[in-house]
Amino acid sequence: MKPSHIPFNKPFVIGKELFYIAQAVMSGTISGDGMFTKRCQKWLEEQLGCPKSLLVHSCTAALEMAAMLIDVGHGDEIIMPSFTFVSTANAFVLRGAVPVFVDIRPDTLNIDERLIEAAITPRTKAIVAVHYAGRACAMQALQDICRRHKLHLIEDAAQAILTEHDGRMLGTFGDLGCLSFHETKNVICGEGGALLINNPELIERAEILWQKGTNRHAYLRGAVDKYTWVDIGSSFLPSELTAAFLFAQLEQAESVIAHRRQLHAKYHELLRPLEHDGRIELPVLNGDYAHNAHLFYVLCKDIEERTELIQHLGERSISAVFHYVPLHDSPAGLFFGRAHGELPVTQNVSARLLRLPVYAEMTGQDVERVADAVRDFYVARSSGSTVRSSRDIAALNNTSIHETATSPL
Structure with missing residues (x-):
């Protein structure tokens, strides 16, 4: 008799996913930024300890938002590992930047912090720390390098939800952190992600980019009297159906x-x-x-x-x-x-x-x-x-x- 198949990965339902999806439909809002989007964002802010989180349709979208928020432009250089997924590089290439690939450590398979400073040039704009297999990069060393050279630090924490390091959660050390909820991750919603904004100076603009370049959030708060186009942006929001599924997963994370x-x-x-x-x-x-x-x-x-x-x-x-x-x-x-x-x-x-x-x-x-x-x-x-x-x-x-x-x- 042939043994049962053991897949490499298997999507799963663990809690109230289907119930919450039904609730989202009945609420009358399934296009995004509704009740379950807000619940997910509040959970991430409280559990991870970040000032602001924004739910997005993929970690790729979070990385693209990060590139936009630090004003990456043509000719800028972004230091990152070569041993990573294509989205880590694509997000910055789309803004005209040049990925500069640095070798990894043989113990953690993360970027080797001892090789970074030699790769810095006057064009270097940021360092991207990719936490491979949910294990922390040498974050104190990376923070020190960024401070000395006045660089942005972005965490590609796609694989690292709820990994604690030095008393903090991964994704909250850099100016920005990017999470994935793809079906291959620990916590899933099919396709999905989140941008963690740890630098308070970036929060207001992050909300604008997230809302297609409009000041919709400021308008809803009553901070402005007109809702209009004010900056670049794109359609980064996931649907409420995705958010509802994700919130049930976060409850059991x-x-x-x-x-x-x-x-x-x-x-x-x-x-x-x-x-x-x-x-x-x-x-x-x-x-x-x-x-x-x-x-x-x-x-x-x-x-x-x-x-x-x-x-x-x-x-x-x-x-x-x-x-x-x-x-x-x-x-x-x-x-x-x-x-x-x-x-x-x-x-x-x-x-x-x-x-x-x-x-x-x-x-x-x-x-x-x-x-x-x-x-x-x-x-x-x-x-x-x-x-x-x-x-x-x-x-x-x-x-x-x-x-x-x-x-x-």
């Missing part, structure tokens, strides 16, 4: 993430012997880099081994997938941006990283089945070759693993 953390810990426990034997690498765990268990990955020996492992798991009805192709050597990345240096860790990690299934309805038995299949793959292999790790690559860059794991935040 802590329990969803707690369950995912249990799955993450179980994967780590079951696969640790393979790491001990030098067959794979697992996510580095330490207290400085808390996470929300957005994803669980392993690093294989090379791209060939990863391809074979994907096929092996697929034959056992288990879906596992690789992740980003580096932006700096993609066709658009070569045309619109530039790399600062060779980015050896990015190249190494992107060829070897494999994401294993993690989703809300997954059980501990599912994790055991996936881990067993991974172990079976390595037991069956005759090769005893040692994994060439991303830490080895970092060493070639004159960075010891001890320095990498313990650098100041």
Whole structure:
């Protein structure tokens, strides 16, 4: 009998999603900025601790708003990792800016803060911190760099909802933070996102951009007597149906993430012997880099081994997938941006990283089945070759693993 399929990801309903959607329809407002939009925004402001949040139709939209709010223009340079989704770069390229790609750390797979200052030029406008797998970038170091060079700090916290770092939630350190509620994330609404405005000076204009460049919010508050076009903007609002679904998810967010953390810990426990034997690498765990268990990955020996492992798991009805192709050597990345240096860790990690299934309805038995299949793959292999790790690559860059794991935040 063929075993049941374990998908890589599975959208889920966990609370009052359908009930709230019905409420939204009955309220008479489903076009956006209604009761559930306001509830979601209030939840984000209270739970994350940010002065203002605006619900948008995607994290891509939040990033585009961020680029508009800091007045990114032609020729500006935006420092970011190459190991990220295309939206991180697209949002700034659309405003005429040049993405400057910097290598990542081998422990967190986040932008390497020690390489940033060498990439700064007189054209540099901002740094984008991408919190990979819901784990924090070195935010204190990034804040210090931005202060010294008078740069904006933007957080691409698409994967990082409810990850706490240094007593604050990710997404609230920079001038602006961007969240995703895409169906692959911990908290979902199909397509959706939020812009967190942490710099109070940007709040009023953010509301204008959000409302298609009009002063509608000021008009509704009675601050102005005319409702008119005053700035650039676009249609960033999600519908109330989306917001209603999302609010039900936000109500259960802590329990969803707690369950995912249990799955993450179980994967780590079951696969640790393979790491001990030098067959794979697992996510580095330490207290400085808390996470929300957005994803669980392993690093294989090379791209060939990863391809074979994907096929092996697929034959056992288990879906596992690789992740980003580096932006700096993609066709658009070569045309619109530039790399600062060779980015050896990015190249190494992107060829070897494999994401294993993690989703809300997954059980501990599912994790055991996936881990067993991974172990079976390595037991069956005759090769005893040692994994060439991303830490080895970092060493070639004159960075010891001890320095990498313990650098100041």
